[in-house]
Amino acid sequence: MSGAFLHTLFDIAAWLAAAVALYWLSRQGLRFPAQSFERSYLAALVFGAGLGAYLFGSANLWLSGQSGIARSVEGALVGGIAAIELYKRSAGITVRTGARFALPLALGIAIGRLGCYFAGLDDFTYGTPTAWPWGHDFGDGIPRHPVQLYESAAMGAFALLYVVAVLNRSAFVITNGFYLVLVYYGAQRFLWEFLKPYGTLLGPFTLFHLLSLSILLYAVVMLARAPKARPMHERAVA
Template identity: 75%
Template sequence: MWWLSRVRGLQFPRQSFELSYIAALVFGAGIGAYIFGTLNLWASGMAGIARSVEGALAGGIIAIELYKWRHGISLRTGARFALPFAVGVAVGRLGCYFAGLEDFTYGTPTALPWGHDFGDGVSRHPVQLYESLAMAAFAAFYVGSVLNRNAAVITNGFYLVLLYYGLQRFIWEFLKPYGGLLGPFSLFHLLSLFVMVYAAVMLATAPRVSLKHERAAA
């Protein structure tokens, strides 16, 4: 996001650069990653400890909202994380794909021609690639919007990427072999709903921004 700021002179809330803010974000994301990743593993009938990107996201959101409430911060501080998050997931899911069965992010069996055998002789949905491509598409959309000075996307980019991420993740979860918590819905289905509801509320209550392409503070 730094290079976009240099190109367009965008300004991000200073609160999101404070060390205490970063510490709260890292702590919340770390706790969320392990708690939700491990709970999903157990719900799927497997022992051990696991981490989850979506768990980290949920933990980070909760930690930062508590931090902002504690310090009386009413500004929206997530704008500078929109592009890094989208790119991070797109790249990170490639790592999950190459990690194979050990990573436990593979898909359910499929007869589709692009199914992939991760080493157990079963052709499976490469859901990691589905998610990587989906998030790369958002990153491209976001960069194009910023370069065109779309104030609405710049200001609300973080919540737009959360809404998009939650929606695409909710869909891909139907193609994963995770245990259900509520009927056909896994823990990550529920986390995806949480992320989408949070993003939708933040977008619905956001200050109105002109949809015209104009220079705006992020």
């Protein structure tokens, strides 16, 4: 079975898992802002995420001395956030609309990264050479960091902790879940970038280092400005 086919299978599995996560959250008695399921909102999200995925994915490829077109989940995240913030500003939406996407995002990335791992060298998401015992040969005879598995495990751990928080009705985690997953994602992704063979953009930092820091900074600012979370029976999740 080819790496490209496996990658596609895991991409589909990631989307299905995200959909299941959304359904599960809807069964937990939580109320999320209705704006995040409006057609215009979703259209802005899909457009921004798609544009960001190809723009930043391809830019990183070129900065690394390779030709072609590529996609990036981090680029999709940055593009989606930017598009939604612009959409909310133009539509006069002041409530926070990302809370329902925390678990789908974490779970989707955790599963999707497995597809990157099985895609091998063609996916250009592998790590740098390593002598560590779990180094993986992606087909060129060189043991490399399986950074896709590092990220998959990290995001899977967040998803598990988030589920526990929902079951325990943690108002802070549920209300601010989207920004918490962004802080977590940005921090772990920043670390893994040091183990990837990408071309640098600023000093020792790659394009994805800078995107990770941007995501992290955005989320920290939003958390700092967040209203105090009250018990879930008193308010809707914003």
